[in-house]
Amino acid sequence: MTLSPRESSEHIVKNAKYLTVLPDGIEKLAKEIISSIQTGQLSPNNFSQNDIHPKATDPHAIEWIFVVDTLNFCFWTPTDHTKYKVNGFTGYFALCAAINRAMDEGIDITNATYYSKIDGETLRQVFRPDDGQTSIPLFEQRIACLNEVGTRLLEKWQGKFQNVVRAANNSASRLLELIVSEFPCFRDEAVYEGQRVSLYKRAQILIGDIWSCFGGKGPGAFNDLEKITMFADYRVPQVLIHFGSLEYKPELLNELTSETILENGDAREVEIRGASIYIVEKVKDAILEKLAKKEIELNKEYVNSILIDHFLWDYRRKHAAELEHIPFHKVLSVYY
Template sequence: MRVISFKLGTRDRFLSKVSKHSILDLRKMTTLSPAESGEFIVKNAKFLKVNEDGIRSLVKEVIDGIQTKEINVENFSQHEYHPKPTDPHAANWIFLIDTLNFCFWTPGNATKWKVNGQTGYFSLCAAINRALANGVDITNPSFYSKITLEQLEQILRSDDGETQPLLMPERVACLHEVGKVLLDKYDGKFDKCVEACNNSAVTLLKLVTDEFPCFRDEAMYDGKRVSIYKRAQILVGDLWACYRGEGLGRFDDIEKMTMFADYRVPQVLVHFGTLTYSDELMDLLKSDKILDNGCSEEVEIRGASIYVVERLKELVLAELKANHPDISPKNVNAVLLDHFLWDYRRKHAVELEYIPFHKTISVYY
């Protein structure tokens, strides 16, 4: 198989350069929540700026999306690759998918990884469903906690039989890490993690980022420890969407989740004028340079994305209250807004290619 190998530019490499004493100091630091991080990052940003007028122009798109039901909690389970809330393995499927849900972009002119004709995230879904259909117990942590690289390569094999997603050894390491914790503490069932959180999205987010280090998406920025938590928050959001906010997916504080800051949604935010990149940042992105995970430019793009969607949410709720009392605000949260923006990018991929996206080799998104 054709494999492209990279070394991670993550906080782990950063931590390896500091003393044990410094590491302990870092771990004692208060970590800002994703919403707090977004606000702090925007206030101190050097490579971009947020445009209130652009955010306001996006409000109409969102209102239209709610009215046409493009923005709706029902949409998750309607997708052919996603489990239904009645599927007994749904929670473990979602946990497995979001453990592996990172780094699907293709460097340079490399062949795209495709499964059943799908690319990126949906390639992953298709590959996992194919394995299940072929009798592979892939959603069981007893299996994947000991999975080999060769086994994972076979499960994620592409349509061309050669191309793979990036970071295959790191994907195996993530599966070993989370699988062991599930077996040791939760009888191999992610459902039990969710049930332990008493219908609180915030509590589940903390449990996931505390118990499973590969979900702990944090960085140092301007003297503060900030958090993005893309995969951890999308995990909570996927549970909520799959179960339509009921049963195992009932979270009484789902509105406290922020968007899932990746490398594609910022393209949409720039396209609508909510973000403006400096000439320096734009030139850097156009150069196709790989940015280290945790560098200032990368953290600013992701943090500003969180801030913009939080502000968008506020404005949409205000607009609904003032002019659309017939529309329920239940479909206005960062989970559904992120789904809408991500889907917009997929639908308008060619149109949005004029905006470069940042490229980072990371297990966090």
């Protein structure tokens, strides 16, 4: 049996050897999130207000999100390398910019019939970098992922991811099951301390992006959004350490500082990602408890792991220079 991401995080933190979760930092982070929601800084609208993302009214919105999250992995570069850039954007936003540019150029990149057969030469043109030299990491794996999901959509879902969304019948947990069972490149699992655990970063961010894009309405109306956890990647842990909710033991800190590349499924990697999920779930629980006791006032719909993750990820980008001294774990993986 594979544990859900939340159950997995509890199992991982209970058995962790390389890091410690700190309750005081969880409380500090909860206060920060509450303040951000109350001031309007943190809102589901942040997704649709970003010009690089599609709007709910765009007919291609769901298929765009599916393609982008199929490819939403591994943007880090070693410190002595040039960053991959498209239209001045780096990381995830460079990917979005490349997909948008392809669509502007008339490339049918959100059509499963097209990307199920896309070849290297065509995809290189889609992903061409600003400097003409620095290619997107894991290029071959990106072709394989697009071919895999496109083929499966054509075989079973009439070529449309929106049919998968419909089949979930407004259940986020059912949609998560469908994504990881239908599309193996989303099946982000590991074995940790004798137990199969799940982290499901890209599968859950796919659901979170649909919820955010549609403002929790229409295709984004999920009746069990609380089942979705944060999206365990390599950047958010830097923020968790900064806020004092996560601490690496000296052995792990030395490994990360020396830029060791870990294998996907390595216990150290699984612990970092599992602890990230655990901390965000505890932050969410703490805010909901304050709401229940009427200690605070805010819109309960805004208290979910998706928005907490948005806060953490945005915080890292806004304070990149300040957080640069905190090492992040490096893994060449299609899962995040």
